[in-house]
Amino acid sequence: MPQTHTTRTQVERENRMLLALQVAGCTAIAIIWSMEWWNGDLSPWDRWAYPALMVIQGGCAALLTWWPHRAEWARVMAVLALKGYLVIALNQALFASPFQPYQLVTTLFWLPLGYGTAFVFLNLRAALLSSAALYLATYGTVLWNLTWGEPPPWPDYVRPMMSNLAIAQIVYVIVLLAISQLKASYTRSQATVEVMRQMAATDPLTGLLNRRAMADHLAANHALVLRGTQPMSVILLDADHFKHINDRRGHATGDRVLMKLSSLLRSQLRTSDRLARWGGEEFLVMVPATGLEASCELAERIRRAVATADWEPGLGVTISLGVAECRSHDTVDSLMARVDRALYAAKSAGRDRVCAEESDEPAEALSPSASSG
Ligand SMILES: Nc1nc2c(ncn2[C@@H]2O[C@H](COP(=O)(O)OP(=O)(O)OP(=O)(O)O)[C@@H](O)[C@H]2O)c(=O)[nH]1
Incomplete structure (x- = not known):
């Protein structure tokens, strides 16, 4: 079926992209790790989390290379590992004592990647669910603490910054949703074009070339x-x-x-x-x-x-x-x-x-x- 062929080609392309991202991710983590270690900024959490992330990414790359039929696992594992890391790193930075502005800001840099990868590599439902979980696990804890908990001894700029970011991330998810809808309609039209191309080249009675x-x-x-x-x-x-x-x-x-x-x-x-x-x-x-x-x-x-x-x-x-x-x-x-x-x-x-x-x-x-x- 042409549609199946189109979808399969697209999945293969996405898997290749995921593999490239794993390699790029491992390299980026290795560079950041050595830079922070060299500058004395490496947090106790990142000391272990960075290598753990690299091992998981290496595992995903191995799955994609040697067991492509398990590519689905690699996709889920890669997205969840990144999201899990971001949630823990952000909460550590916010609630560790003393407050760690460097770790907070550097984690926030990477937060959009947690949403973006989900929309690229997971299906829409899984992307939305995992993004909602990421959102709640990051901003939910902040909101809970500010409303009911002991107010953390944050500098003045942190509260407005977090509120701003909370809204920005919602906008970010809406934009990703719109992009994924466009992508889905593009895939559908590609499949239709393929079917029409086949029909234009095929004799309907015998299925032979016309x-x-x-x-x-x-x-x-x-x-x-x-x-x-x-x-x-x-x-x-x-x-x-x-x-x-x-x-x-x-x-x-x-x-x-x-x-x-x-x-x-x-x-x-x-x-x-x-x-x-x-x-x-x-x-x-x-x-x-x-x-x-x-x-x-x-x-x-x-x-x-x-x-x-x-x-x-x-x-x-x-x-x-x-x-x-x-x-x-x-x-x-x-x-x-x-x-x-x-x-x-x-x-x-x-x-x-x-x-x-x-x-x-x-x-x-x-x-x-x-x-x-
Ligand atoms: N059932 C059917 N008949 C078709 C189709 N396309 C063409 N025909 C028929 O094929 C027949 C061809 O007849 P002719 O061109 O006279 O050739 P022939 O009877 O095979 O004679 P020779 O070629 O000289 O051996 C015509 O009766 C067409 O109607 C089709 O898709 N289905």
């Missing part, structure tokens, strides 16, 4: 042929007397035949080959990196597979096939004109056979039936 999509593949491979990078052949095939099947057995049977035909064709091809429904009961196979002779052999294999398939009782289905190889002077149109002539030759020669293009090089009908027909 003519427009095949034309793009032909143009791309034709360019490679012109550069001399690799050969390319095409096989144009058409169900024989298909009108009779429709007329005698009804349109629904005709549709079933086309569907079975497409899966039979698919089963005979390599993944590098391209198969399209070229028109009503006409299919086109693009065979990259393959010359005329090998493509004729493939066409013959396909013919035989169809002729000997287990069709509905009384319904013998055969196909005629034309094969052409792209030459250096060919345009896509001239190549298609030649393969069309080859198909016409197969039809004229009695159907249920393979005919190679007419060319200056030796190329002849390969089917056993063709040689007799």
